[in-house]
Amino acid sequence: MGRLIYTCITSLDGYVADSHGNFDWSAPDEEVHAFVNDLERDAGTHLYGRRMYEVMSAWETMGGPAEPPVIQDYARIWQEADKVVYSSSLAETTTARTRVERTFDPEAVRKMKAGTDRSISIGGATLAAAALRAGLVDECQLLISPVAVGGGLRFLPDGLESRLELLDLRRFGNGVAYLRYRILR
Numbered sequence: 001m002g003r004l005i006y007t008c009i010t011s012l013d014g015y016v017a018d019s020h021g022n023f024d025w026s027a028p029d030e031e032v033h034a035f036v037n038d039l040e041r042d043a044g045t046h047l048y049g050r051r052m053y054e055v056m057s058a059w060e061t062m063g064g065p066a067e068p069p070v071i072q073d074y075a076r077i078w079q080e081a082d083k084v085v086y087s088s089s090l091a092e093t094t095t096a097r098t099r100v101e102r103t104f105d106p107e108a109v110r111k112m113k114a115g116t117d118r119s120i121s122i123g124g125a126t127l128a129a130a131a132l133r134a135g136l137v138d139e140c141q142l143l144i145s146p147v148a149v150g151g152g153l154r155f156l157p158d159g160l161e162s163r164l165e166l167l168d169l170r171r172f173g174n175g176v177a178y179l180r181y182r183i184l185r
Contacts, residue, residue, distance in 0.1 A: 044118030052124030
């Protein structure tokens with residue numbers, strides 16, 4: 001059975017984007033990017049909300065020979081995975097191996113998890129909030145940037161109560177800290 005994993009780069013104060021929607025402060029350096037590549041390597045499917053999909057769709061054309069190896073590697077990982085975009089407004093996708101679902105259906109995601117032995121990655125704080133509230137997320141993987149942005153889109157939704165078990169941690173040279181948690185049921 002596949003695991004649903006919520007991986008995200010956050011600020012120290014728990015935001016994935018600031019109050020203006022900016023997340024440029026979260027750009028990983030080469031060391032962190034290579035680590036993220038390894039985290040995502042097992043993901044057979046990525047689940048996205050529309051906004052996250054629009055950001056991530058740039059990987060469809062990235063990764064050419066002029067790009068650094070870490071970028072080429074992530075582009076291959078992303079392009080080889082299936083993508084599901086949850087959107088009521090997106091007319092069509094612009095990337096291969098991608099389909100649109102008009103609504104987020106927790107039961108369909110449960111079936112998706114049961115039908116695979118690979119991990120499923122969920123991206124985007126709003127979609128992840130729905131999956132967390134539905135009890136679908138098995139792990140949270142945070143890459144905490146050494147910056148406070150003071151407000152914006154939270155990594156975890158307000159009102160969510162959950163117990164977690166720390167599985168792994170790592171420090172990087174640029175001050176980023178990685179924390180991996182299993183959600184206890």
